[in-house]
Amino acid sequence: MKGLLSLLAGLLLAACGEAPAPLYLPQGEDYPETLSAWGMLHRVDGHLQQNAEVLPYDLNTPLFSDYAHKMRTVWMPKGEAAVYAEARFDYPVGTVLTKTFYYPKDEQGGLLRTNLSVYDPQRGLDLKRVRLVETRILLHQRDGWVALPYVWDADQRDARLEWAGASEAMTLVSDAGQTLAVDYQVPDANQCAGCHEERHGLGIQPLGPKARHLNKDFAYADGVDNQLVHWQQRGLLEGLPAGLAGVPQNALFGQPRAGESLEQQARSYLDANCSHCHNPQGPARTSGLLLDPATPFGIRYGRCKQPVAAGKGSGNRLVDIQPGAPGDSILIYRLESLDPSAMMPELGRSTAHAEGVELVRRWIASLEGGCS
Incomplete structure (x- = not known):
């Protein structure tokens, strides 16, 4: 009942044009049916943005997913922080990670295979320039992490929880005008769990937000900063070595740094x-x-x-x-x-x-x- 009341409250706020407060669901399985009800992302002036309390992030070298671009965010309950470790952070219960998969579009609505980013750290994703496909949520509950796949509606207004996943045939056009057919697959909840069980028998774990993947600069709305330092300054990370001494760093894919x-x-x-x-x-x-x-x-x-x-x-x-x-x-x-x-x-x-x-x-x- 409590989860239902939270969901209804979130929907009422969304209907009034305000971003609902991020949900905190530490236990139970009463998950929102729509992505908007989480309050992590919201539409503002034709753009998809993260909530003010939600932080975007990126990875040095990401997982390849049929040339889809990804907008990633992290949220933690107020007063909580992840604890630094070289291999894997210890995230607090209630942490919510989102990953929105999308393709840039041309003026005719065709999907582009391009490395050119259309994400604006101040305004988010311009919905006239992108096709949203899915948003995956990882929620840290008291008994472990749970993976929830949300598929975006055709009108791009919201995404809905699809336990069974989805599939769609797409055609991508490269910068040189070449076409590429892809059979895009939104994984079901079990497939999400299978890939995220990095350590056999220990259940789902986040794969991307680790020190070596996050150790890079990011263009935040208020300026460029190292992500790990920024997390620490925002109160989202404890125990980061001073001056990033000894913190691992993967190579920057496509644009390697000097010396990589x-x-x-x-x-x-x-x-x-x-x-x-x-x-x-x-x-x-x-x-x-x-x-x-x-x-x-x-x-x-x-x-x-x-x-x-x-x-x-x-x-x-x-x-x-x-x-x-x-x-x-x-x-x-x-x-x-x-x-x-x-x-x-x-x-x-x-x-x-x-x-x-x-x-x-x-x-x-x-x-x-x-x-x-």
């Missing part, structure tokens, strides 16, 4: 796209292939490593990474494949990420030594 090596760029990409499964405690640990940042580049990272039981997924290649020969590497085959029995990652894409594959190809081609 090709290996760091490639490993950051594999971290973001693969290590949530391929880590010592992850669902793919039995494969013996570990692509997390802590694993040194050697046989466990795939160098000259023969697959345990790849079968068709090997593409008739003999080892995961063949130094100097990306075309002979299982890793490249699986990143390029669209075969559901071979492609990696298994979920979240219906097409290959040309730019990401090219980066990993260049890195493997640069490796010396071969396999004896």
